[in-house]
Amino acid sequence: MKKFSVVLLVALVAVAAAFAGGSNESAASEVKIGFIGPLTGDYANYGVRCYQAVQLAVNEANAAGGINGKQITLIAEDSEGASDKALAGFEKLVNNDKVCAIVGAVLTGETLAVAEKAQEEGVLLISPSASADGVTDIGDFIFRTTPNDGLQGKVAGYYFAQVLGVKNLGVLYAKNDYSQGLYEGMKEAFEAAGGKIALAETCMVGDKDFKTQLTKLRNANVDAVYIPNYTVEMAQQLEQAAQLGMSMQFLSGDGFTDAQIYSLAGDYTNGVIYTGPTPGKENAAFVSNFKKAFDVDPGTFSTNAYDAANIVIAAIAKAGTDRTAIRNAVAATKDYEGVLGTINFESNGDLVATTGVYLVVNQAPVFQGNYTVVDGVLSEVK
Amino acid sequence: MSSIAEFFQHLVNGLTLGGIYALIALGYTMVYGILKFINFAHGDILMVGAYLGLFIFNFLRGNSAMGAWWFAAFIIAMLASMCICALLGMTIEKLAYKPLRKATRLAPLLSAIGVSFMLSNGAAWAWGTQSRKLDYPFDNTPINILGISIAPHQILILAVATIMMVILTLFVSKSRMGKAMRATSLDQSTAKLMGINSDQIISLTFGIGSALAACGGMLIALDIKVYATMGTMVGLKAFVAAVVGGIGNIGGAMLGGLMLGLLETFGIALLGIPTSYKDAIAFAVLIIVLLVKPEGIMGKVEREKV
Numbered sequence: 246m247k248k249f250s251v252v253l254l255v256a257l258v259a260v261a262a263a264f265a266g267g268s269n270e271s272a273a274s275e276v277k278i279g280f281i282g283p284l285t286g287d288y289a290n291y292g293v294r295c296y297q298a299v300q301l302a303v304n305e306a307n308a309a310g311g312i313n314g315k316q317i318t319l320i321a322e323d324s325e326g327a328s329d330k331a332l333a334g335f336e337k338l339v340n341n342d343k344v345c346a347i348v349g350a351v352l353t354g355e356t357l358a359v360a361e362k363a364q365e366e367g368v369l370l371i372s373p374s375a376s377a378d379g380v381t382d383i384g385d386f387i388f389r390t391t392p393n394d395g396l397q398g399k400v401a402g403y404y405f406a407q408v409l410g411v412k413n414l415g416v417l418y419a420k421n422d423y424s425q426g427l428y429e430g431m432k433e434a435f436e437a438a439g440g441k442i443a444l445a446e447t448c449m450v451g452d453k454d455f456k457t458q459l460t461k462l463r464n465a466n467v468d469a470v471y472i473p474n475y476t477v478e479m480a481q482q483l484e485q486a487a488q489l490g491m492s493m494q495f496l497s498g499d500g501f502t503d504a505q506i507y508s509l510a511g512d513y514t515n516g517v518i519y520t521g522p523t524p525g526k527e528n529a530a531f532v533s534n535f536k537k538a539f540d541v542d543p544g545t546f547s548t549n550a551y552d553a554a555n556i557v558i559a560a561i562a563k564a565g566t567d568r569t570a571i572r573n574a575v576a577a578t579k580d581y582e583g584v585l586g587t588i589n590f591e592s593n594g595d596l597v598a599t600t601g602v603y604l605v606v607n608q609a610p611v612f613q614g615n616y617t618v619v620d621g622v623l624s625e626v627k
Numbered sequence: 628m629s630s631i632a633e634f635f636q637h638l639v640n641g642l643t644l645g646g647i648y649a650l651i652a653l654g655y656t657m658v659y660g661i662l663k664f665i666n667f668a669h670g671d672i673l674m675v676g677a678y679l680g681l682f683i684f685n686f687l688r689g690n691s692a693m694g695a696w697w698f699a700a701f702i703i704a705m706l707a708s709m710c711i712c713a714l715l716g717m718t719i720e721k722l723a724y725k726p727l728r729k730a731t732r733l734a735p736l737l738s739a740i741g742v743s744f745m746l747s748n749g750a751a752w753a754w755g756t757q758s759r760k761l762d763y764p765f766d767n768t769p770i771n772i773l774g775i776s777i778a779p780h781q782i783l784i785l786a787v788a789t790i791m792m793v794i795l796t797l798f799v800s801k802s803r804m805g806k807a808m809r810a811t812s813l814d815q816s817t818a819k820l821m822g823i824n825s826d827q828i829i830s831l832t833f834g835i836g837s838a839l840a841a842c843g844g845m846l847i848a849l850d851i852k853v854y855a856t857m858g859t860m861v862g863l864k865a866f867v868a869a870v871v872g873g874i875g876n877i878g879g880a881m882l883g884g885l886m887l888g889l890l891e892t893f894g895i896a897l898l899g900i901p902t903s904y905k906d907a908i909a910f911a912v913l914i915i916v917l918l919v920k921p922e923g924i925m926g927k928v929e930r931e932k933v
Contacts, residue, residue: 420903447902451860453851456640457895458902464633477758481851488769489636490776509760509852 276311276561277318278303278554279338281349281359283326292351294544295373296321299348301538302554312562324350328358335359339366345566346371346557346575348550353377360387369572371557373550378426381594386572388590390549390556390583392598397498398430398473400600400616401520403623405431405469405496406438409518413443415467417458417482419450419474427473427498437621443467450475455482456489463491473498480509487513494518507608517605523615524601528584552583591619599626632774637896638889643781645888647847650788651865652872652880654839657795660875661812661832667739668719669840670862671746672712676841677848677857678754680708681761693766701764705845709838716837717830724833725826751855761848780849787846791839792881799877808832860906867913873926882925887912 280299282292303319311317320342322334331350338344339362346369350356356375363370364384371388372380378395381387405411414435418424432442444465446458459482462470470493472482479497486495497519506514528548535543535551559581560574581588589597599617603610615626651673658666687700723742727735769776799805810818811828819825844858851857864887872883887909894900894908916923 449903449905452902452905453861454640454644454891456644457637457892460633460636460640461896463636464630477852480758480760488767488776488778488781490769490771505757509758511760 274315275318276315276566277320277342277344278557278561279335279342279344279347279349280319280321281324281331281334281338281347281355282321282351283355284321284323286325288326288352290544291374291546292324292326294541294547295349295351295550297539297541298373298535298543298547298550299554301535302551302558304538305534306555306558312558317558320344324352324355326352326355328355331355331359332362335362339368344368345561345568346571348373348553348557350375351546353380356380357383360384363387367572368568369557369560369575371553371575373553374546378430385576385594388553388575388594388596390553390585390588390596391546392600393595394426395430396598396618397520397600398427398432399434399618400602400623401427401471401473401496401498402431402434402436402440403438403618404520404602404616405471406435406440407623409469409494409496411435411440411469411494411496413441413465413467415443415462415465415470416445417455417462417470417472417474418445418447419452419478420447421450423475423500424473428471431471431473434618438623448474448478450478452478453481454485456485459486459489459491463489467493469494469496471496473500475500476503476505477509480506480513483510483513483517501603501605501610511608514605514608518613519603519605519610520600521603521610522601523586523599524612531584548584552581552585552588555583556581556588635773635775637892639775639777639781641889641892642885643777643785643888644892645868645885646781646785646788647843647850647861647884648865648868648887649881649884650784650791650843650846651840651862652869652884653788653791653795653877654836654843655866656869656872656874656877656880657799657839658832658836659869660799660877661808662829663812663875664724664735665739665866665874666833666836667736667862667866668742668746669836670858670865671743671750672716672719672837672858673840673844673847673862674750674853674855674858675715675746675844676708676712676837677761677844677853678750679711680704680841680845681759681848681853683707684761684764693764697762697764701845705842708845709841712841713834713838716833716840719837720830720833725829747855747859754855756855758852758854761845761853763849780846784846784850787842788881788884791842792877795839796877804828804831864906864909867909871912871916871923873923876923876925876927879923879925883923886924 280296282295283289284292284296300319303317307316320338322338324331324334338347348371350359350372351374353375356372357380360370360383364386369386374391375389376391376394381389416428418428444462446461448455448458472479495517497517499521501519502521532543556575556578560571564570564574578590591597599615601615602613604613616623617626654669684701684704687703688697719742723738724735727738763780767779769778807823807828810823811825815825868883868887869880872879890912891905891908895902895905
């Protein structure tokens with residue numbers, strides 16, 4: 246058995262060496278781009294759709310003649326959603342395959358792990374989907390084409406204080422990553438804009454009775470109440486607030502986007518103002534190309550991955566295959582017209598994104614405008 | 628708004644929350660009082676009752692506008708749901724509990740937990756896991772008295788719980804059927820010798836208990852919506868309420884329910900217990916009561932039957 250594994254190991258090394266040698270020879274005639282993401286396992290759904298979108302971008306570029314006559318080779322490494330696997334894949338891509346840039350990783354955790362190494366090695370890493378705060382803060386080689394989770398909270402905070410003129414805000418948020426994250430992002434911005442959180446109450450997901458917390462909020466003299474929670478809890482909260490005779494403004498986050506809120510809370514939703522995704526751009530061509538190529542609909546982050554790959558390809562076309570030059574070209578991206586919309590990057594590598602604001606009128610959301618916050622200033626984006 | 632108004636608002640909130648627990652606790656305690664058996668599927672029969680009531684109510688009212696017909700439709704739906712659930716309860720008893728009547732006490736308990744899972748998963752399979760809204764059959768605009776708000780449906784829940792407590796007490800203590808129930812409860816074989824069909828009595832007990840559950844299910848659905856696991860947590864709390872009040876004692880179930888509702892409300896509002904521990908309050912109370920007075924607040928110590 247032991248002998249066998251030694252033989253196997255030798256064989257593997259030989260094969261790997263052969264491949265490495267082979268790829269070096271053809272290096273002149275091809276450009277290599279890497280992809281890291283979960284292609285198997287529980288999170289494969291996210292990873293595979295992103296990988297397919299990158300494949301689509303690469304195939305389209307190759308069909309159009311490649312980059313300055315060179316064909317693009319896409320090399321994918323399966324992270325299975327685990328940081329250690331993602332790191333191993335990264336090492337292989339950077340040191341063996343010698344890719345000039347990487348699209349990935351897909352999940353926040355694995356992206357954080359890989360980003361540290363990418364920064365050390367000086368390789369561009371552009372994630373289509375890692376949305377948590379702090380990912381792009383790791384260094385200047387890290388970019389993403391998905392909005393930072395913090396943006397929604399930021400827009401909410403400034404919008405409540407500056408546009409709605411809320412001075413004393415009450416909050417009722419559920420104790421989970423989503424609601425708490427939105428609340429904390431909003432709080433920072435709201436206080437920076439001069440507002441005051443008069444009372445912040447908490448609840449648990451699955452609670453049905455919120456009257457205790459709502460009664461406290463009712464008597465706390467607040468101008469508005471922010472409830473960045475999930476549909477079922479928000480429905481209960483709005484209804485019970487009405488039963489307690491609370492008539493102040495209610496505010497929420499993108500949890501309100503789910504249409505189920507209207508069937509559960511009915512007229513209690515009227516007048517609620519919430520932040521949610523920017524209305525999507527028409528991308529029928531992308532959807533049909535994707536379907537034709539892979540026989541499935543694109544996933545949540547497919548458009549983000551497609552744009553990320555195209556931005557990398559455009560950067561290589563402009564700057565050549567030097568890793569640092571590619572990074573600088575991506576950072577210099579200006580008004581790139583992708584399937585997501587117009588893409589620009591902030592100085593830290595975050596996508597310059599917008600958050601929509603909606604007002605519920607007659608049980609239907611009415612779009613109020615797109616907003617973004619750059620360096621602490623709220624501005625409407627037309 | 629003064630803090631006195633806030634205090635009384637919390638009091639009203641606590642009482643109406645307690646009303647929900649009390650309404651369900653009545654069903655638990657009745658079955659236990661007669662059969663000395665805790666029907667853990669009670670909360671799930673309540674859920675089935677709420678679903679049936681929702682479907683029948685929506686079917687009956689059709690596209691009509693809110694009015695007297697809505698309220699009539701609600702009552703008809705409730706009665707129909709109670710009848711169907713009574714049959715369901717009796718069927719469950721025949722299939723899942725009767726064959727185990729001579730087995731150890733633990734066996735029917737486990738069987739009840741199995742039934743509970745079957746009902747809640749079956750509902751999730753048949754009707755989905757999304758919450759559904761049961762519309763108020765009347766104008767539910769809250770009434771405001773001196774800064775204290777109360778919604779009409781909350782008054783309805785408290786009123787129905789009180790009326791049921793009275794009717795149940797009278798039924799068990801005064802009617803012939805109730806007497807037969809108590810006799811069966813005391814000694815099944817002797818009751819049989821006295822000409823009481825104890826199988827029938829047990830079946831009837833389950834029928835009434837399940838009808839109570841269906842009625843409670845529809846009323847609390849107004850408050851917490853209809854979904855497949857709606858009976859689980861609220862059923863567990865109601866069970867605690869029944870034990871705290873003294874299981875088997877109908878007045879005790881009412882007392883336990885109201886007490887629990889008030890404790891949960893004031894524990895958070897005044898004592899500053901973190902919201903995440905809200906559910907723990909009920910079980911902490913259960914532990915304390917079991918340590919201090921194991922038979923419950925209004926329970927009577929029973930001598931071991933020989």
